[in-house]
Amino acid sequence: MRTSPPTTRVLQVLDHLVAAGGRRFGLSQLARELDLSKPTCLGILTAMTDGGYLLRDPVTKTYGLGPALITAGRVAQEGFTAAGLARPLLEELAERYSCVCSASAVVGDQIVVLERTGPGVAGQRYPFAPPVGLMYVLWGPDAEFERWLAKPPTLPVKLNRGRLRQVVAECRERGYLVESLTLAGVRLHSLLAGVAAYELPAEVRDLVGQMVSNLGERFYLAEDLAPRKKQPVNFIAAPTFNATGAQELVLTLSVGTTITGAEIARRGQALTDVAAKVTASVGG
Structure with missing residues (x-):
């Protein structure tokens, strides 16, 4: 290219x-x-x-x-009505749990943060390819999941396809995804924000790849989420859907600490309730 x-x-x-x-x-x-x-x-x-x-x-x-950016931003935002509708709901959720919430979507070949509460600004971009992007195809057709899985990874990553498919099946039933909190995961997102990872020097890609665990192991299964069991959680994510029934946005609620399975379930339900309201508001 x-x-x-x-x-x-x-x-x-x-x-x-x-x-x-x-x-x-x-x-x-x-x-x-x-x-x-x-x-x-x-x-x-x-x-x-x-x-x-x-x-x-x-x-x-x-x-x-x-000021020219204001006009450009307004025109661009009109194409992402759901994100604007999500913002006040995410602000309420962020206040309730003293956390950062966001709404993001796949735009072209990148993931773009469209709305964000708390510190930082919207507009961050990430490459849409393994090891980043599972939640943007998780609740869509199996063919989309397979296409994402077949993309050349931005960084070397192990793919336990059996576990990954189990994660997909359970998250579709549960309605939300829970990512574990690891130093490698946090550093990975920091590295990839706004960076063309494909263009990183080979030695850097290999080094970062060593930090990244098996892709499927970054997400919790039902057996990991027993009510009294504590787990370190990075974030919880849930989808919204457009009028055609296609997955449109991913809403995330940051956690960044260790909480019980019961608390994970409470926050996950709160996030899916917000996602359901956004979906309903756009006729999804």
């Missing part, structure tokens, strides 16, 4: 400013943090400012996001 280095540099600047959550940057700081030459960085900033995508403060000579 051909890429355009100049376009990549523009996206670098835009992603950096979005991730900064409203902070403003001077030319020298941006060039240094993005490893760009000052002339190259200045050319990008000037063009984006002229187009209204950035604003330059004439006093501090710093750059921030501009």
